[in-house]
Amino acid sequence: MKTITLTLKKFSSIALEFEELIPDTVYNWSKEDFENYQVPIGNTRFPLTNYFDIEVEGDAEGPEDVKMILDGDMSRVKYIGYRMTAGEIIVNGDADLQAGAEMIGGSLKINGNAESYVGREMRGGSIEVMGNVREYCGTSYIGEWRGMSGGVIKVHGNAGKQLADCMSGGEIYIGGSCDILAGIHMTKGYIEIGGDVTRWPGGQMKNGTIVIKGKLSSLLEGFENEGIFVDPDIEGKQLTGKYIKYKGDIGVNGKGSLWLNAEKNRNLL
Amino acid sequence: MEYILKNGIVYDPTHNVTGDRKDVMIKDGKIVDNVSSDAKVLDVTDKLVMAAGVDVHAHIAGPKLCVGRLYRPEDSRAGVVPKTDITRAETGFSIPSCSATGYRYSRMGYGTVTEAAVPPLEAKHTHEEIMAIPNIDVSPLALFGNNWFVLQFVKKNDLEGLAAFVSAWLKLSKCYGMKVVNPCGSEAWGWGMNVHGIDDPAPHWDVTGGEVVRALTQVNEMLGLPHSMHVHPNDLGHPGNYPTTIGTLDAVKDVKKNPNVIRDQTIHCTHLQFHCYGGTSWRDAKSGAAPVADYINKNKHVTCDVGQVTFDETTTMTADAPMEYDLYKLSGLKWANKDIELETASGLIPIIYSPKAPVNALQWAIGLELFLLINDPWQVVLTTDSPNAGPFIRYPRIMSWLMSSDRRTEMLENEVHKWATKRTDLASLDRVYDWSDIATVTRSAPAKILGLEQRGHLGVGANADVAVYDIEPENFDATKASNASVIEDVMGRAAYTIKDGEIVVKDGKIVKVVPSRHMWTNVTGFEEQEKKVLEDIMPMFNRYYTVKFENYKVFDHYIDPAIEFKIDAGK
Numbered sequence: 001m002k003t004i005t006l007t008l009k010k011f012s013s014i015a016l017e018f019e020e021l022i023p024d025t026v027y028n029w030s031k032e033d034f035e036n037y038q039v040p041i042g043n044t045r046f047p048l049t050n051y052f053d054i055e056v057e058g059d060a061e062g063p064e065d066v067k068m069i070l071d072g073d074m075s076r077v078k079y080i081g082y083r084m085t086a087g088e089i090i091v092n093g094d095a096d097l098q099a100g101a102e103m104i105g106g107s108l109k110i111n112g113n114a115e116s117y118v119g120r121e122m123r124g125g126s127i128e129v130m131g132n133v134r135e136y137c138g139t140s141y142i143g144e145w146r147g148m149s150g151g152v153i154k155v156h157g158n159a160g161k162q163l164a165d166c167m168s169g170g171e172i173y174i175g176g177s178c179d180i181l182a183g184i185h186m187t188k189g190y191i192e193i194g195g196d197v198t199r200w201p202g203g204q205m206k207n208g209t210i211v212i213k214g215k216l217s218s219l220l221e222g223f224e225n226e227g228i229f230v231d232p233d234i235e236g237k238q239l240t241g242k243y244i245k246y247k248g249d250i251g252v253n254g255k256g257s258l259w260l261n262a263e264k265n266r267n268l269l
Numbered sequence: 270m271e272y273i274l275k276n277g278i279v280y281d282p283t284h285n286v287t288g289d290r291k292d293v294m295i296k297d298g299k300i301v302d303n304v305s306s307d308a309k310v311l312d313v314t315d316k317l318v319m320a321a322g323v324d325v326h327a328h329i330a331g332p333k334l335c336v337g338r339l340y341r342p343e344d345s346r347a348g349v350v351p352k353t354d355i356t357r358a359e360t361g362f363s364i365p366s367c368s369a370t371g372y373r374y375s376r377m378g379y380g381t382v383t384e385a386a387v388p389p390l391e392a393k394h395t396h397e398e399i400m401a402i403p404n405i406d407v408s409p410l411a412l413f414g415n416n417w418f419v420l421q422f423v424k425k426n427d428l429e430g431l432a433a434f435v436s437a438w439l440k441l442s443k444c445y446g447m448k449v450v451n452p453c454g455s456e457a458w459g460w461g462m463n464v465h466g467i468d469d470p471a472p473h474w475d476v477t478g479g480e481v482v483r484a485l486t487q488v489n490e491m492l493g494l495p496h497s498m499h500v501h502p503n504d505l506g507h508p509g510n511y512p513t514t515i516g517t518l519d520a521v522k523d524v525k526k527n528p529n530v531i532r533d534q535t536i537h538c539t540h541l542q543f544h545c546y547g548g549t550s551w552r553d554a555k556s557g558a559a560p561v562a563d564y565i566n567k568n569k570h571v572t573c574d575v576g577q578v579t580f581d582e583t584t585t586m587t588a589d590a591p592m593e594y595d596l597y598k599l600s601g602l603k604w605a606n607k608d609i610e611l612e613t614a615s616g617l618i619p620i621i622y623s624p625k626a627p628v629n630a631l632q633w634a635i636g637l638e639l640f641l642l643i644n645d646p647w648q649v650v651l652t653t654d655s656p657n658a659g660p661f662i663r664y665p666r667i668m669s670w671l672m673s674s675d676r677r678t679e680m681l682e683n684e685v686h687k688w689a690t691k692r693t694d695l696a697s698l699d700r701v702y703d704w705s706d707i708a709t710v711t712r713s714a715p716a717k718i719l720g721l722e723q724r725g726h727l728g729v730g731a732n733a734d735v736a737v738y739d740i741e742p743e744n745f746d747a748t749k750a751s752n753a754s755v756i757e758d759v760m761g762r763a764a765y766t767i768k769d770g771e772i773v774v775k776d777g778k779i780v781k782v783v784p785s786r787h788m789w790t791n792v793t794g795f796e797e798q799e800k801k802v803l804e805d806i807m808p809m810f811n812r813y814y815t816v817k818f819e820n821y822k823v824f825d826h827y828i829d830p831a832i833e834f835k836i837d838a839g840k
């Protein structure tokens with residue numbers, strides 16, 4: 001087991017990019033290697049030591065033996081855990097854009113808030129965010145119609161707009177509320193939102209499942225009521241209470257299912 | 270600067286040089302037969318030497334590309350290459366950034382590329398992009414097949430007026446030649462319709478595609494434009510369309526070629542693969558390549574390029590807007606549509622050609638059938654209608670397929686859906702291209718078809734556009750299936766690309782960036798008629814265009830540097 005601890009000592013207002021600092025690339029790095037490393041910033045690179053105190057303990061045979069701890073405010077550190085396939089990254093603070101983007105395996109935990117594009121095009125592994133995430137969590141790349149296809153994202157706080165755009169697999173759990181267009185264009189996968197949702201979940205969804213445990217302010221016209229179910233079992237997940245089930249988005253011949261907590265959405269009964 | 274390329278194995282089909290060990294000499298940007306002792310010697314012993322490549326049909330500059338890049342950011346992120354001291358950063362796979370377009374052609378040893386579809390209204394933007402593309406001269410073709418004024422002249426059967434209009438519009442748009450796309454079909458698209466076949470009139474016009482192609486071909490020969498009529502016929506991509514294709518070619522069979530041009534053809538049919546389908550629907554679709562190839566073998570007034578499918582995720586973009594809508598309905602992906610006022614329309618969608626998909630396998634096989642069934646390589650040019658059937662960077666891969674029937678058999682047996690075997694004759698065709706054939710279909714023939722006297726060959730006086738490849742033709746068996754990947758690799762990164770006597774690529778790397786020149790045709794001898802035509806059409810122009818005529822033309826600073834082809838139409 002190898003533990004790599006990077007403690008922020010100087011905050012850069014221009015974002016640092018961490019796509020090269022994942023367990024897959026650093027598992028065999030010594031402290032010296034880190035000290036010689038130049039981190040991308042804007043259109044140039046600077047020594048990592050300008051910004052971090054570095055500690056390296058233990059040895060690793062491969063990325064799966066690596067635990068990386070990023071201590072401090074990482075709200076200007078982008079691409080944490082980008083394309084990682086194994087190992088563990090813990091961020092003790094906020095994280096900037098693209099945390100866990102294109103992640104394949106391993107785990108990423110953010111003990112703070114994260115910016116937009118958490119878990120973009122994720123294929124596997126797990127991401128846990130203790131705070132909030134901004135827009136486009138678990139989505140596709142801009143323009144791309146093939147989105148998140150696997151893995152699990154768990155957000156304890158709130159999520160922003162267009163959660164899981166073009167999702168085709170995997171699971172997303174949002175503890176708090178969620179803004180517009182969650183699960184837009186989704187074709188497969190599972191989204192569960194614990195809190196309230198503003199508007200239009202599942203726009204143009206072709207398939208997959210969205211569960212909303214809080215109140216939905218505005219449902220799209222393309223969803224057909226399929227009745228009320230008590231304690232439904234949805235894809236092996238046992239929910240408790242009464243849920244209204246919808247099928248949609250019929251605008252695109254969709255066969256997705258949208259489940260709304262009946263108690264919180266009495267206006268729709 | 271003088272150069273002497275020593276000891277190479279030269280293929281120059283224009284001069285019947287087929288693999289001779291020869292020196293190629295360069296002075297002041299031209300091929301010469303003598304250089305001074307100061308000439309720099311480039312030792313290319315045993316290596317393959319050809320004129321630089323000439324592309325007769327690709328989409329590389331203009332509004333369609335721009336829409337494509339805006340609409341497909343996911344394509345831009347593919348093919349990202351960081352900047353170097355010499356080159357700018359590259360992005361994109363099927364719709365590369367402008368600079369990447371120039372670098373990539375240049376690395377393949379190409380020196381001239383035809384931008385195949387310029388709506389005159391958007392010509393300024395096309396020239397702006399050409400300014401941003403380095404290392405290749407560009408010959409843009411202006412779209413005429415759905416232009417309201419053209420339809421009007423054709424309806425009145427006023428060829429004299431039409432000739433003056435074309436002559437004026439080439440000057441205004443600073444284009445090299447004429448292109449027709451789905452004549453009358455893109456106009457019909459303005460009403461949500463299409464036309465079917467060459468005898469189906471555009472709504473409200475009572476003019477047919479056949480009539481438009483014939484009239485414009487007559488005008489092309491009347492003016493003596495260096496390139497012939499360049500046609501994308503009606504019914505692209507529809508099963509059962511091959512009779513429309515033959516009908517289009519036959520409609521101009523009796524048009525007399527202008528005596529002053531160097532080309533042999535009066536009509537060039539582009540991306541022929543998309544126009545050679547038999548059957549009645551995608552259920553029973555099959556190859557129609559054999560009857561079309563047979564027609565071309567018997568008719569010297571026709572040339573074509575193939576539009577070979579390469580099995581990539583690419584982008585289709587064309588002024589054939591109704592066809593793009595059909596394709597969008599089939600694929601269910603995303604779709605962009607543009608209306609170009611009085612001139613045309615266009616559409617754009619991403620597309621994935623998969624070897625496992627029956628229709629794509631059929632398209633791939635039909636393209637190769639055309640290469641192999643058309644006997645005279647001077648009548649058929651290697652293209653992918655880039656990026657429509659695949660991006661141009663795949664040309665070396667297509668060369669490898671043409672050079673090895675073993676490789677084709679290997680693909681038919683293991684990689685490609687059985688429609689390619691069952692619904693085409695490809696499996697029975699064991700013809701292979703040699704290096705001379707490759708040189709013909711990638712440089713000599715396209716240059717001649719375009720009417721470019723100084724390109725596509727290595728004769729004295731030709732532009733010193735030369736490509737050297739790191740392969741020894743005398744010690745290499747191109748027919749071996751296992752050598753296909755070698756051909757692809759080597760032809761994709763030239764050992765030298767020389768442009769106008771300057772080395773722009775060495776060992777597959779860009780070493781120099783030079784501006785691309787804008788090639789355009791200036792017809793003289795029609796000044797009086799042009800003046801009258803402009804006066805006649807101005808009321809309609811002012812009524813329907815959203816721009817003022819004063820702002821419509823491409824000003825000279827958009828085409829710097831330019832090559833002007835002066836044509837005396839009175840001759």
Ligand SMILES: [Zn+2]
Binds near residue numbers: 326328386540587
């Ligand atoms: Zn084209």
